[in-house]
Amino acid sequence: MLVAACGSSTTSPTPPASSGAATAAPAASQAAATPAPSTAAASGGSLIFGGNQEPAGLDPWSAITVDASQVTGQIYEQLLYLPAGKLEPSPGLAESWTNNADFTSFTFKLRPGVKFQNGDPLDAAAVVAHFDRLKNDTTQIPNAISAAMKLVYAGAVAEDATTVTLNFNKPQPSMLLTLADPNTAITNAKYVAEMGADAPRKPMGSGPFKFVDWTQGVEIKLERNPDWAWGNPDIFGTSGPAKLDNLTFRYLNDAQTRTAALEAGDVQFIDLVPFQNLGSLRTNPDLQVLGIPLPGLPQGNWMNTQIPPFNDLAVRQAAQFALDRSAVISTVYFDLVQPAYGPLTPDFLDYVPTAETMYPFDKAKAASLLDGAGWVPDAATGIRYKDGKALTVRILENRGWNDWVTVLQDNLRDVGFDAQVVTEEGGGYYAAAGSQQYEMPAMGSIDTNPVQVMSYFTEANLAGGVNGFGTDPKIEEMYTAALGEIDPVKRSALVKEWQTYAMEQSYWLSVFQFQFFSAFDKAISGLTTDGTGFYKYFANVSMQ
């Protein structure tokens, strides 16, 4: 799971029923959007990636931002990967794997001859040391995947030099998907211990690129790891070594500046392209734009059922009818994204279209529901009141990620809500959302498993970051049943039933399906992405 609302990358190893639960099917769109690896690409060259937020550190154990994962994905390697167009684990450092019947023990056969960039062997003992470090480190704030892993990790055993078994204290049917996340990349525990507090600023892994230098506030420089010759071509487009001589991540926090830097040739690749700039970038003959619709919880807003006014179903439903998605998509996103209506994006095989017609844009219906709920409009302002209290809702946005909220604010005001927008960013946003004091936090996440999305609606949501407000026993029951259901057909039926029920109860206001746009120099060839379409690998990239 990746929290698209904030650019923070997290995954929970806890939920679904089986690893086969990865039923999202963004394969077709991703395959079409992902540039094919080039076999004729020239070797060498340098590439500057214009990133958004400079990472705090580059230890996969604690790195939380997408920008951090973009860098760690080049330096470290994972046991498993998700290849582009597929959501099934593919070999990485592990060549093959098995698990026991109750998914509490996983045995991996490691690729022989792999070395860390300092020459240390990356063998079974190193993998054990990595996961033990994850369990024992109490000095850093772990990211969501590490924190969740710590809760269930029961130890690892090096069976022989290239065979390692990971044990968990609870069934972990989706552990293989978790181990395909960049945040589970294997670190050298010995090196980390030697480096102490400096380790996250001087990363060292086994991947295609080596860390060279980090200039605070400016850039992180990597260079080709000449020893890297064990890559999975399905993932990286090459078995190695990487083609680029140098790969630099330069941080350009302002979106307009990032775009201008690409157009001026200062950088050759940018992520998080502002929607308003896509038009000009697409017509630029020197540039290529890549947009990938991402599966998961669509972009939208929670409605906080714990506090008024959204503890009243009629008010929640009124907000649904008040939203004009076409206005959002045309004015904010320039008709480049697709509307969403329910708690799942349409890519999932379990998707049901029921919600698409449940709450059409209908201001009269919204007003009627609010009238019925006792909210009376003030003649002068149009704001509705009940028992002397205004119909106030505060829409919480994470700056730069939730631009639709201003249109939502207008839509809600049109039917009598006193809608206000509160803007936070990063940690401040999560503190505010986690406080449960805001009526409408904006959110969205990228998930490959619908049961993971179901978990966000539960009271005991342990996903971290995606804070729903659920205390509905029926939702809890549906989630528990889907979580424990091994039969994919029965599980799918539960997921479908849940979507309809969640929208009948109007716990979630869906707006659109998140689409992540990158733009880059046409001279770049050989770029590959992972199965989510989100993470990019530069091992096969060259500048033509």
Place this chain on the structure above:
Amino acid sequence: MALYVAKRVLLTIPVLFATALLIFGIFQLIPGDVVQASMTVKLMTSAEQDAIREALGLNKPVLERAAAYTVALLQGDMGRSFRTGQPVLSMLLSQLPYTLILIAASLFVAVLIGIPLGLAAALRRNSWVDSSAMTVSVLGASIPQYWLGLVMILIIAVDLRWLPATGSAGFETLILPALALGVGQMAIIARLTRSEMVEVLQSDYVRTAEAKGLGRRTVVMGHAFRNSLIPIVTMLGLQVGALLGGAVVIEVVFARPGLGTIVVQSILKRDIPVIQGGILMIAAIFVLVNLVVDVSYSFLDPRIRTGEGS
């Protein structure tokens, strides 16, 4: 004179001390802490949360932390960043040169354009030169730096490709940010130069110099302009404060490192030790510049000196 300077220097110590405590106090009023603000707080046990608080020194009473902060500060220790774990002082010192270079370059732009513009306007008073120069200065003072920066990027870097849009390596990356930041100050300098020169050119000693048969150039540059410089130099010093504020915006627009960038980033991430240290460093620069201005002004104008029984 020495006593005056010593008094001014000593006065900066309580100012900086009070600033440090004020900044520390303000941050104590913010509810929650970095552990609570973390998106994984729900996944950590209370013992794990407490262990991190202990590692970060957040579990002690506020007065104890204030005392420890003050003692550490006196030893040049601003603590460690919550985000990166790096010493705050070294993080800030790594950014300081970028900001100082940008401010110096902007001042250079302001002087290089502003003074000739003001001089030309004063010497051709009420002519088209005067009107044009003052129009340029009004525009310079009115255009928002952020907008000007973006327009320059689009035209000079993107369309014409004459200069890089972003970056901090090399002289060429400094030109556009220095122009964007310096234009506003240029306008102030131009107007000040004009008004001072107009006043001085009407002085008796200028008329006397002309009556003695001195050349126009000598009168203007050797007598009039030299005396006009006193308020201009003072103003330049005071403008460093405004430039420090403007640098925050310009550094972000041009993706330059610097104190402004690191403070803004830290505010967004609630990295309180870096915010505290950054604000303190900016305050210290401002206090230091004011001190230099005060002292230099007293050198330039003896009437300012006090306590010497002049």
